[in-house]
Every structure is written in structure tokens, then in C-alpha cells.
Amino acid sequence: MTTPTPAKELVVTPKPAAPQKPPTGWSWPGPTHRPGASALVAMVLAAAVAAAALPLDRAGIGWLLGGIAFIVALAVTRRDVSWHQGAWAAATVALLGVGTVRSAGWLFTLCVLTALVTGAVALVDARTVREVLAGLVLPVAGSVRALPWVGDGVRARLAGRSGQSARIAVVTAVSGLLLLVFGSLFASADVAFAELLDRATPTISGGAVARALVLFPLLLVALAGAAFTLAGPPTVDKTDRPTRYAFRRTDWAIPVALLDLLFVAFVAVQATVLFGGTRHVLGPGGPTFANYARGGFWQLLAITGLTLVVVAVAGRWAPRADRADRVTIRLLLGALALLTLVVVASATYRMNVYEQAYGYTRLRVFVTAVELGLGVVFVAILVAGVRLRGGWLPRAVLGIATVGLLALAVVNPDRLIADRNVDRFIATGRIDLVYLSSLSADAVPALNRLPDNQRACTIWRIANGLDSHPDDWRSANLARHQARRSLTDRPADYCGVYRR
Structure with missing residues (x-):
């Protein structure tokens, strides 16, 4: 009998594992x-307060109350913030509070928009422009992810022995909502029942109730998304990587040096404007006031924008491997920022x-x-150039804008x-x-200084607006x-000149 030849053992040599790349993005x-019972109750109460308090058509104390309610609810969700x-x-609270003391709608709109940015920075503790932009988007995406998170928290509290307070809160909220909805419908259906409710409860208009019922779920979802983001903020890969520079020293130093010389020539001409006063403007052959000011304004926008781009590109990609590189950056970019400050002064x-x-x-x-x-921003750029560290600049620029808006509110621009x-x-x-x-x-206190006829012709429109749109507590x-x-x-009084 032929002995079978044993099969050769197949030996597989494992391939070396690929090196693990550090996480990116x-x-x-x-x-x-899960959210605790206190966080759930705080979110419901904050959304209810904001829905009842926000005056959507004008500035008022309701914006401040809604903002405070949101921040308190978020503080309950997570206490260990920086x-x-x-x-x-x-x-954020200070910006929303401007609507309590100032009536100018344009100023308050700017404050609300800035409050959205400062609130986003507070949520994710943003430090870079990328993180600030992410802070504006992530709570919106977090609103969808927060729904199952909040649902898990509600189910866990209701199922456990410690859920008694949560059950009471849920029952109270549902009971109040049912009484509010059906009570409003009964009041609108029967005059006698409406009079009974008027005597037993504070006066609440049906429009306010309907508005609150629409706003409440929207604000609750938005607040849940913010709480989800604050409780579990995203992380960014900050693995140190070797720095790669796109330029050699001469690649960027020569163009920036030439630009500095052009700025020096321009600033020398502006010295005549700054010290020449109105004689330069009103003298023979001088520009008109309109061309003079408009030229300065567009000049500032163009020069500031282009200078910021140049500083950003050079500061990001210029080499700083040795002392000569660092001195060149400080001298050329610092001179550019200083010369731009002179242009800012000229335009102002x-x-x-x-x-x-x-x-x-x-x-x-x-x-x-x-x-x-913008002048203060360039001062901050000078400081960053001296230190050769600009990671704090995005937050500094936002801080400058915030302080500037609050200072403008203190100045009271319409009265000014x-x-x-x-x-x-x-x-x-x-x-x-x-x-x-x-x-x-x-502006009313200042307009009261006018003679009677001019006062009447300026104040009548403001008076009509105040009469036709009375304020409530919101x-x-x-x-x-x-x-x-x-x-x-x-x-x-009656305007004797004209009335439009």
C-alpha cells in the first residue's frame, strides 16, 4: 500500500500592520x-418662559428673560464649564439686554445676531474660526440627535424609583397645557365663561397663547440641541504635525516690503489731509465733502480688507525657522499694520x-x-505679530465686536x-x-430741545408709533x-411745515 504523501502545511505570513494614522477632523x-431630571425640568421651563416672553416684533425685556432662562437651563445641564x-x-446676556433699555431696532438686530455668535462660542468653547463656525451649525444638527437623548432621559426617570419628581413635572406640564388649550377654546365659544376666566385669571390674549404654543416646541428642540452639544461637545484632532511653509523668506518679504513703501507714500500724502483741515477740502480745486468722505470710507474698506488678507497669508505661510525669519515677519508685517492704522485715522x-x-x-x-x-483689530494684530502667536485672534476679534456693540448701546446712537x-x-x-x-x-429727549414747530414735525411719527403699538410686559x-x-x-403739536 502506498503511503500518502503528507500535505504541505500552508504557512501564511501576515502582512505588517499599516501604521495607524492619527484621527483627523x-x-x-x-x-x-442621559440628562438628569433637573436638566429635563429646566429645559421645559426655560422653553416655556422664552415662548411666553419673547416679543418677536420689537426690542423688549422678554429677550433678556428668554436668554437668561436658556443659559440657566444649560448651566443645569452641565456645571463644569470653563x-x-x-x-x-x-x-450673550448683555447683548440681549440692550433691548430692555434701547428702542432702536437696527442696533438691537445687530446685538441679537452677535449674541448668536457669542452663544455658539460659549457652547463649544471655540478658539478658532473653524470652531466658531462649527458652533453655529452643530446645535442645529444636535437638535435632531438630542431627541432620542432626551427621550432616553425621560424614560429612565419615569421608570426608576427616583422618577417621582419627574413624573410630577410631566403631569403638571401636560395638565397645564390641556387647561390652557381647552380653556382658550371654551372662552372663545362662550362670553359668560370668558368673563369668568377674566375674573379668575390674568388677562391673556388668544394671539399670545397661539404664539406661545407655536414657539414652545421650536424653542424646546433648539434648547435640547444646545444642551446636547454642551453636554457632549465635539472634539477636534489637535495632533501636532510638522509645520510646512509655502514661502521662502524672499518669496514674501519682497512683495510685502514694496507694499510697505507704497503705504509710506500714501500716508505721507494723508499727512497733508490730517493737518490741512477743512482748507484742503474747501479750498480751490479741493474735493467736495461728499467725495472726500466717501473716498475715505471705501478707501478704508479696501485697504483694511486687503491688508488683513496679506497679513493672514504671510503670517500663516511665512517661515519662522530662525531668528532672521522672525525678525523679518515682525518688521514688515508690523510696519504694514502701523501704516494701516494711519489710514484708519485718516478715514475716521x-x-x-x-x-x-x-x-x-x-x-x-x-x-x-x-x-x-478695525483700528483696535489692527492693534491686536500688532500684539500677535510681536508674540508671533495668533491663535487667540479670532476670539479677540469677536470680543472687540461685542464690546463695540455694547459701547454703541451705551452711547445711545439715535439720541446722539x-x-x-x-x-x-x-x-x-x-x-x-x-x-x-x-x-x-x-431720540425723543433730544428732539424735545427743538422749537415747537420743528419738534412737532420730527416727533409726530414717533408719537404715532408709540400710540399704535403699546407695550405689554414682554x-x-x-x-x-x-x-x-x-x-x-x-x-x-400739529406740524405746520409738512407731514408725510
Whole structure:
């Protein structure tokens, strides 16, 4: 018998494992724990307060109350936040509080938009531009992911022995909602029942109830998304990688040095403007006030924008391997930032001359504020250039914008505009009554300084707006309250010039 030849054993040599690459980009597993009973109750109460308090058509104290309710609910969700997050949350409350003391809608709109950004930074403790942008988007995406997270928390609290307080809260909320909905329907169906409810409960309009019922689920979902993001914020891969520079020293130093020389020539010409005063403008062959100011404004925008791009590109890609590289960066980019500050000063001066000639408006005041803010930004760039560290600049720019808006609210721009135009009228007899009548109630104390006829022609539109749109507790506003009291003591007379 032939003995079978044993089969050769197949030996497989394993391939060497591929090196593990470090994680890149965002990682967002979400919270590692369910929301507690206190967090759930806080979210429901905060959404209810905001839905009842927010005055969607104007500035008022309701925005401040809603913002505080949201921040308190988020603080209950997670208590171990950094002081940076606490500072940005305080800035958010301050921005929303502007609507309690100022009536100008344009100013409050800017404050609300900025509050959205500062609130996003507080949620994710953002430090870079990328993280700030992510902070604006992630709570929206987190609203969808938060629904099962909140559902798990509710089921866990209701199923356990410790769920008694949660059960009471849920039963109370459901009972209140049912009584509110059916009570409103019964009141609208029967006059006698409506009178009974009026005597037994505070006066609540059906429109306010309907608005609150629509806003409540939307605000609750938004707050749940913010709580989900705060409880389990995303992480960013910050693995150190070798720095690669796109330029050699001469690649960027020569163009920037030439640009510095061009700035020096331009600033030398601007010295004549800065020290020449109105003689340069009003002298023979000089530009008109309009061309003078508008040229300065667009000049500032163009130069500032291009300079920021140049500084960003050079600061990001210029080599700094040795001392000569670092000195070159500090000298050339620092000189560029300093020269741009002179341009900012020139443009601010131009706008001031224009305002002295033609009066103050909201646009002109806002442009001046933006110019001053950009000057502070370039000072921050100079500091970053000296340290050769600019990671803090995005937060610094947002902080500058926030402080600038709050300072503008303290200045009270609509009243400032009215005061300066009244001063100009007293000195020259020239005034734009139509424009002044378009200002908000903030301007009423200044407009009261005008003679009776001019006062009537500027204040009648403000008075009509206050009469036709009375404030309730949601839209309580200090400026409008003071304006109504002033108009009660001194009513607006008939305008004898014109009325549009």
C-alpha cells in the first residue's frame, strides 16, 4: 500500500500592520450620560418662559428673560464649564439686554445676531474660526440627535424609583397645557365663561397663547440641541504635525516690503489731509465733502480688507525657522499694520468732517464705529505679530465686536444723532426734519430741545408709533416708557411745515 504523501502545511505570513494614522477632523460621539431630571425640568421651563416672553416684533425685556432662562437651563445641564464659556455667556446676556433699555431696532438686530455668535462660542468653547463656525451649525444638527437623548432621559426617570419628581413635572406640564388649550377654546365659544376666566385669571390674549404654543416646541428642540452639544461637545484632532511653509523668506518679504513703501507714500500724502483741515477740502480745486468722505470710507474698506488678507497669508505661510525669519515677519508685517492704522485715522477724520458738514445719520455713526473697531483689530494684530502667536485672534476679534456693540448701546446712537443735528440746527438753522422723524424713541429727549414747530414735525411719527403699538410686559422698554411719559407731559403739536 502506498503511503500518502503528507500535505504541505500552508504557512501564511501576515502582512505588517499599516501604521495607524492619527484621527483627523471632528469627532462627536455625544454625551456619555442621559440628562438628569433637573436638566429635563429646566429645559421645559426655560422653553416655556422664552415662548411666553419673547416679543418677536420689537426690542423688549422678554429677550433678556428668554436668554437668561436658556443659559440657566444649560448651566443645569452641565456645571463644569470653563471661565471662557462663562464670560461668553455673560456677553450673550448683555447683548440681549440692550433691548430692555434701547428702542432702536437696527442696533438691537445687530446685538441679537452677535449674541448668536457669542452663544455658539460659549457652547463649544471655540478658539478658532473653524470652531466658531462649527458652533453655529452643530446645535442645529444636535437638535435632531438630542431627541432620542432626551427621550432616553425621560424614560429612565419615569421608570426608576427616583422618577417621582419627574413624573410630577410631566403631569403638571401636560395638565397645564390641556387647561390652557381647552380653556382658550371654551372662552372663545362662550362670553359668560370668558368673563369668568377674566375674573379668575390674568388677562391673556388668544394671539399670545397661539404664539406661545407655536414657539414652545421650536424653542424646546433648539434648547435640547444646545444642551446636547454642551453636554457632549465635539472634539477636534489637535495632533501636532510638522509645520510646512509655502514661502521662502524672499518669496514674501519682497512683495510685502514694496507694499510697505507704497503705504509710506500714501500716508505721507494723508499727512497733508490730517493737518490741512477743512482748507484742503474747501479750498480751490479741493474735493467736495461728499467725495472726500466717501473716498475715505471705501478707501478704508479696501485697504483694511486687503491688508488683513496679506497679513493672514504671510503670517500663516511665512517661515519662522530662525531668528532672521522672525525678525523679518515682525518688521514688515508690523510696519504694514502701523501704516494701516494711519489710514484708519485718516478715514475716521474724513467721516467726522462729513458729519460736521451734513449732519449725523445712523449709517455715518455706524461707519465711524466700524472704523474705530478695525483700528483696535489692527492693534491686536500688532500684539500677535510681536508674540508671533495668533491663535487667540479670532476670539479677540469677536470680543472687540461685542464690546463695540455694547459701547454703541451705551452711547445711545439715535439720541446722539438727534443731539448733534439739533446742535447743528441751533448753530446754522439747517435741519433734516424728515430724517429725524424716522429715528426711534431713543431720540425723543433730544428732539424735545427743538422749537415747537420743528419738534412737532420730527416727533409726530414717533408719537404715532408709540400710540399704535403699546407695550405689554414682554416688550417693556425703558426708552419707549420715558418717551411716552415725555409726550404725556408735552404732547406733539400739529406740524405746520409738512407731514408725510
